[in-house]
Amino acid sequence: MSAALVSLGLDTPTADYLSTLPGAAGLVPGRVVRVDKGLSTVLTEDGPVRASWSGGVLAAVASDAQASPCTGDWVALRRWPDDRITLEAVAPRRTAIVRAEVGGSSRGQVLASNVDVIAIVAGLIPEPNIGRIERFLALAWESGARPVVVLTKSDLVGDADSIAEDVATAAPGADVLVCSATTGQGLEPVRALLDGNATMALLGVSGAGKSSLVNALAGVELLDVQAIREDGKGRHTSVRRELILLPQGGVVIDTPGLRGIGLQEFGEGLVAAFPDISGLADQCKFKDCVHQTEPGCAVQKALADGTLPVRRYESWVKLQREAAFMARRTDARLRAEAKKEWARQSKGYRRDITPRQ
CATH class of the missing domain: 2.40.50.140 (Nucleic acid-binding proteins)
Known part of the structure; x- marks a missing residue:
């Protein structure tokens, strides 16, 4: 090589x-x-x-x-x-970030491939949406890459560590890093993610600071950046997914801001993003427990005694329902495609055996 x-x-x-x-x-x-x-x-x-x-x-x-x-x-x-x-x-992909296609299709769209680390980038101002971070984490875990949450713009807030603690409770198993692309504080742990010629993909909404982070890691202005709007929403700076080779080594894949992430049928990704709830579910009295009103439900017990936050449970339920819905749509699409293929082959077979007049 x-x-x-x-x-x-x-x-x-x-x-x-x-x-x-x-x-x-x-x-x-x-x-x-x-x-x-x-x-x-x-x-x-x-x-x-x-x-x-x-x-x-x-x-x-x-x-x-x-x-x-x-x-x-x-x-x-x-x-x-x-x-x-x-x-x-x-070549076969080692890892792949796949989301449901825009428009509600059951088909998947590959955002990036052969990624070692997925940095879920969220700005500390306005305060990060923890439910959205959980959604990105499910997507990241499912890809096969290592998820990390990177909280940017730490120079603009005075309680960055407190916010990071809240995010960490919603991101078990994933490191939560705090940094500022403006001052350079906290950048070294982020830069270390690229050691060994690793590839890191950046995911997040517009205005999260992805392009500024790339520039800070590179040490030069590789990408244009824009200020967030007065209403706190970001502006689209990156317009396409692009691979960037950094001067100090390592590869970054910058992506446009994603307003929403459509989930496909999740397996290990959803389990890895919510290991606390998955662990509780294993303790339920009945294997087919749906964690609502069943007797002996460990999830409901944890909700009642406060060891499981209601917000996190509701986020998990929402993602579970969405994943199940997409699984049903995928099954229906596959059945329809199989039926069309059968009809096509049958038509060809009848044409081949019909004697010419």
Whole structure:
């Protein structure tokens, strides 16, 4: 593996996969920086290039939207005699941040891939929305990457540590870091997340300070930043997901501000985000307890004696219901697609066996 690709986060299993592709000798490995309507900017050993998608990739995307190349993907490129460059294959993803598609579809949208750390960025002013942080945490845990909560703008408040304690109670298992991109205070623990050429994706709403954080970590102004609006809401600075190689090492994937995160059918992610409630649920008298009025419900008992905050329980219930709803929609979509495929094959079969007149 070349040092340039290793600095981008290339690992041995991915390198081995790319090297064993058919015709690998004529392929160029690289990592997707960003995607624009069927074109990808890819960073290779020799620098960035623009690549269109091959027929094989387009066919894969047609059958599964999640096969679409995304920021963070490791890919194989082919250079043609007429100077065209095509993206021929996408390596299997170690981790993937997947949310439900905008518009309520049951299909998933991959926001970024091959991420080691997901930094859920929230500004300390206005005070962070803990329910939203819990939602981001469920998404992050499900991805397979390590979640971390980064609270920014500590220079603008006097009770940053107190707010961080409140956030920490809603983020068991995830570190909560407090920093200021303006003064540099608290940046070293954040920068340490990138040790070993790690890739860190930033998730958060507009105005959380993601672009300012990238600039502070880089030590130079790589991204434009804007002040928040008078009503406290953020302005969109980043307009697309983009991979950024930092001068001191490590890779950051900056994402546009997300007003909402649609959850898909969550398994381990929701359990990991709410280990306290999951642990209580295991103690319930009945295995099919729905944690409302059943006798012997450990969750309701914890609510009654105050050991489980009502706010956290309500947040968990909301996410559980949403995940269950998306699971039902996915099942219905898969059944409909299977029925259409069966009808298509049956039609072809009848055409093939019908004798010509």
